[in-house]
Amino acid sequence: MAIKLPEISPFKRRVEEIDAMMNEPDFYSDARRSAALSREHMKLRQLIEDYAALEKAKTDLADNQEMLDDDSADDELKELAEMEIPELEEKIEKLEEKILAAMIPPDETDSRNTIVEIRAGAGGDEASLFAADLYRMYSRLAERRGWRVEQMSASESGIDGFKEVIFSISGEEVYKTLKLESGVHRVQRVPETESQGRIHTSTVTVAVLPEAEEVDVEINPQDLEITATRASGAGGQHVNTTDSAINIVHKPTGITVYCADERSQIKNRAKAMKVLYSRILQMKQEEERAKYAENRKKQVGTGDRSERIRTYNFPQSRLTDHRIGLTVHSLPAVMEGDMDEILETLENEDMRLKIEALMSSTQSK
Template identity: 65%
Template sequence: MTAHALESMDELPDLAPFQRRLDELDAQMAEPTFYANARRAAEVSREQQKLQQLVADYQEYDRLGREAAEAAALGKDPAADPDLRELAQAELPELERRRAALRQAVLLAMIPPDPTDSRNTVMEIRAGTGGDEASLFAADLFRMYSRYADGQGWKIQPMSSSMSERGGFKEVIFLISGTDVYKRLKFESGVHRVQRVPVTEANGRIHTSTVTVAVLPEAEEVDVQIDPQELEITVTRASGPGGQGVNTTDSAVQIVHKPTGLIVTCADERSQIKNKAKALTVLRSRLLQRREEEERAKYAATRRSQIGSGDRSERIRTYNFPQNRLTDHRIGLTLYNLPQVLEGGIDPIIAALHKADYEEKLAALTGIALPGAIRRAAGGDDE
């Protein structure tokens, strides 16, 4: 590789904005009152340490670039001492390897973190088109995510549910608590399509049904301020299938957020106070998601990701039982292990989606489009 070729390698984005931010944080940490707010001090310190590492890696990347250019030039210089020329040629591959690794580290550090990645997550699963079969598949997805959460050591707290006559879910809402829950699950939002022969199908015909999944970062009270005057709260008597476990007190709570028209109902608890608290948690998370989507649309920072209406043509993923096939249409991923997936084995899918997201963000930094980036709006026919 010539010195000119080395100099023309993919350039890293400008370091100046990151250096300016590091200078700002250094100035904050030098203030006498910096440690008065321990939580804020810890956040600033973590960011400062990450930026210090980024700047150091960037400078080391530049230094290795100069060394590699010198080694390449020396290795091609006919007037140089043969032993030095041979040594330079031998050192060049290792310099290039170290420089390539640093380049990836710097680019990864330059990608801005999602501030909600560390949040707990409110997950909502609803039956879409397909009647009873859709509700049965909604129950399958709830079980799949529950198994995955158990494997991660996360905790699941039911928030609200509505059962179908055949034992599936018309709707189920639950809170998942743990480490980096939203970071792991955020790409599960969308329409999930299932193709299989329903248990009620006498002629063996394959039916197509859909289920919508919404993944919301749990909102705290400091994130979303709700004016009590904007809420319409209705308390009713809870009901349930089969007459078992039915509350005999007015404990079911429905909250209408009048400015947005959002409606949240919670009846899982026998306590009206607990149901109200759960309903407010869901409402805050929906309002936070709505605000974030409005900001993304306003500034075009990323393409909006919506779960759609549940129509069969709008989907992110297909679960085809006759072919034992799962296809994620956003990244073109196909797996042939549906039983393992539905038992919670979704790590390969999540890893592939995160890799595609990284490539998309990398493309935004470098201006180089990569084929693996997530396609936010899926369409087209199956393979």
Template identity: 65%
Template sequence: MYKIPDIAPFREKLAELDEQMAEPNFFSDQRRAADVSREHQRLTSLVEKFEAYHSAVQQIEENRSMAEDDSVEEELREMAAEEIESLEAERDKLSMDVLRAMIPPDATDSRNSVMEIRGGAGGDEANIFAGDLFRMYSKYAESRGWRVEVISSSPADVGGFKEIIFSLSGEDAYKYLKFESGVHRVQRVPATETQGRIHTSTATVAVLPEAEEVDVEINPNDLEISTMRASGAGGQHVNTTDSAVMMVHKPTGVTVYCADERSQIKNRAKAMAVMRSRLLQAKIDEENAKYAAERKGQIGTGDRSERIRTYNYPQGRLTDHRIGMNLSLPPVIDGDLSELIDSLQNYDYEARIDNLLSKQSQS
């Protein structure tokens, strides 16, 4: 069982928020009010969980005292002793709940997501695999009631995608998908393989938090925007109208191409949304790099070169290499990601708790 850090700083912060929420003009700034209210709710829940934990600890002490007191009837002593095991289990669960509540959520957890999938090594099979991943995430999004909207896509001739960028809108979308960034590897016999040989191919996945204008300030003079006729699937219209948009952020070289809409204005808006998300992710990655030592043991969310998972079709097995987890492949590739994502989040929570306690012992 983990030792609970001092709760006093959290109580003090909650008292400060109580004072802020009591101010007459508290709701004049809606954004600030929402942030303060959300933090107040989190800290209130933390204190309530700690009170329940403290009550369980006291109950265990009382039961032990009763079980060892010869002046108490034997039947009551036995009942008190029997309850200790279940009370200890409840105490341990509550201690984990308290520690989790002490970890501040990432500021972007509640955001929608922008996801980018690209075929990697393996030619046609890599592009087909990219299409499989898009369907997998789309089905998972559907199971959670999220909305999926394609922002930009480059279909491959044999099926799948050379690249597809899409948004996922729904409650805590980024929180649940942020650990999907990295290299996904597939091992299977391609449909075009005549001798039954297993091929290994890859696709890269990047998950970005949807950015708002206040997150990233973009100077219009830093953007180079050009329009052109869209190529590929889309009908006659896209081949005769300059509706496609290419946007380049000159200071960073970040480039976004969007051609899925028939309207140049809509493509421009979508390109700007992706541009903001990529620049916000770059800021987040830069901050994370500063605190790399503190984040030791946590699951990375931004390294697109890290091989994170293998989809082995001949053995029907999916392996997540970061946490050493094996699952049956068919349900996962069909969109049932809940167990995998829950395990990744739990692993990250445990690493964060270890970091929290390590910092507490050093202070």
């Protein structure tokens, strides 16, 4: 069954617009903007080439089918035409899938660096230990991908766990890869302190935020309540003796950020502001998504940190992602950052649903 693709003309017009911008004398004065437009230009050019190849393949298929119906055509030519038909049909199907994926509007935050916030939920000490395990898991994943991890803020539990840990990950397409990790992660295992061998269930919440740029969010300095305090510590030579910790309250939203990881007040303030910008950006995005909540019911995940997304069952070495029904029996490897199968399956399902939505909107027009 032939797919009715969206019109190619808007994409051709966009290429013309970018061509005009690239010819402007000051195009390369803004390195980030010029790089983003250059990438978009390259992808659009590929899309247009693929669309032309699809049109040719469809024409060739129609010609071959017409030849088979022509009683006067040479038998040898008919045989060749019949042999080519399955190849052309396969080529058309693959090109249509590729074109549809390329036509989905890109999420402008996909290429952003990311701030990850992990918080212990239900389960007491065991939850805080699992929060530390997840921090280690994402750090190992980052190592595998060549990304850079920087801890921004942490509240330790005193048993090698975290009540809360906030860190940034920078690298190529970090947010695109991790954005579906937001939600409640549930762990089932026997705590080291459990003498009866009983399995305990605990939860940890994960929030994945695209790193905001100042152009995304406007913050009025008058709306900020900034307090410098002395960071608390375990004692010894590393105890802060100056007011280097920073607590920032954004009064209109009530968002509070505390940072005490650095000994410098200036560095702590810079880190805290980065987190604040990203949290406000996420709040804005969630407000926009809420407007279209009814249309998002079938999506892989809303990115809501209250949604239970995954269970880690240690006694059975099993991980289950509840959104896509995926179960893997290699939990130790996953906890070492080997998450490729999970992340790719999530991304493929998300892409499938986006294509389905695009097709639905195209057919309704």
